[in-house]
């Protein structure tokens with residue numbers, strides 16, 4: 325790998341201009357927390373970095389606005405006016421004139437599948453990062469090229485499909501995918517992760533016919549004549565697990581792919597201003613390897629399940645264990661229902677206009693959910709469930725209330741991933757439990773083409789950031805990448821406008837201010853992982869994670885927020901991205 329070179333560039337070592345922020349490597353987590361003012365500062369200790377002449381939105385209520393700050397040992401050590409902070413610079417201090425650009429705390433994404441391996445190595449049939457329409461013909465063409473490299477009987481897989489981003493204006497069917505191959509099982513995965521589209525060969529290999537009944541928690545979709553369309557939802561997809569061949573890799577190859585994937589996606593995060601990301605699982609060894617070689621550009625809150633969660637419970641490892649770069653967070657999302665974007669989430673009312681009436685998929689029983697929540701809660705680990713629809717959120721809150729009664733724990737902050745459709749009662753129960761929702765951010769812009777399936781009435785209660793903030797709930801941002809693009813500025817634009825790429829506006833009653841949207845994406849993200857004393861605002865003593873923006877989201881037109889250039893992303897005082 326040629327990563328040494330990119331590492332040097334990223335650390336700023338090749339930046340010779342006077343404005344180059346940082347030629348100083350990360351000094352380690354023991355880098356001191358320096359007192360906040362010059363008067364208290366030990367004699368002879370110069371800050372590593374002084375940033376001045378900026379429009380700094382600190383997200384710190386004590387001093388919401390500033391012009392300048394100083395950084396030492398990877399942390400902010402003083403925040404204030406240009407005049408006061410410039411005076412702190414010594415001979416060895418690097419200085420950066422922000423030239424009136426806007427500076428905000430680094431962005432935090434509280435729900436991200438962080439799958440760089442797919443981005444690097446798989447067939448992408450849609451655009452992971454931006455709104456882009458594609459043709460069904462282009463999907464067939466890409467997959468056909470892949471099929472030609474694989475022996476018959478081996479899966480041909482496409483990723484990042486979005487059913488409402490097709491120029492053809494009709495759904496992908498198994499007949500389309502039969503054009504890819506009749507010898508290979510073919511699947512196109514919806515980027516939302518809850519629905520998949522199969523060709524006839526795959527359905528045959530899994531012995532699914534038009535007469536196969538739908539299992540609990542999933543469907544084999546059929547057309548008006550009762551024939552299989554190829555679309556399969558949620559748990560019905562389990563029948564494909566043991567079918568067909570998949571490409572195999574040696575342990576070394578697999579480890580290499582995982583490392584490459586983490587390094588790749590970390591670069592993408594930095595490009596969009598993210599400094600902390602809550603990872604849904606992924607390869608923990610790869611994350612540590614990439615960190616050790618200096619290519620990890622974001623802080624990881626690692627969320628896990630299955631065997632690793634069992635090991636945490638049996639060995640007493642709790643949320644919060646780790647360091648400022650890689651730390652165990654909540655569990656990964658324990659799934660209670662289906663998907664918002666793919667219209668399988670569990671609703672208390674039928675989906676508008678659906679025949680036969682359909683209320684979405686519940687993917688667990690209350691008893692199983694109760695037992696899982698209580699076990700995790702008792703182990704001192706932050707509980708986290710995926711609950712989209714009001715039915716699923718109600719089930720999860722019921723399990724939490726029960727667990728909390730059985731084993732009261734102060735400030736447990738149970739996490740609700742998505743928490744998409746709420747009502748007054750649910751919000752009141754969330755507040756009483758101190759629950760922290762990680763809600764879709766970019767959907768309001770990116771997925772506006774899916775909101776007609778719900779209608780204005782439901783959308784007034786969906787992605788309900790206004791309601792959450794008004795109730796005093798620390799709502800945080802969770803892109804759910806790959807389902808949603810992860811650009812924080814795209815998310816902020818959507819939260820502020822509630823208007824999508826197609827110009828339509830949904831649930832305008834849930835709009836928040838630019839400042840509130842920034843807080844959701846920064847300080848509230850830190851709060852969601854019990855890290856608000858260490859990050860989330862530009863405050864002396866906190867980790868020096870910040871983003872320099874070319875324009876001020878408070879003053880550009882609201883529909884241009886997503887286009888603001890990220891000039892620089894900085895983690896612990898080190899530059900991780902530079903435009």
Ligand SMILES: [Zn+2]
Pocket residue numbers: 435437604657804
């Ligand atoms: Zn997810």
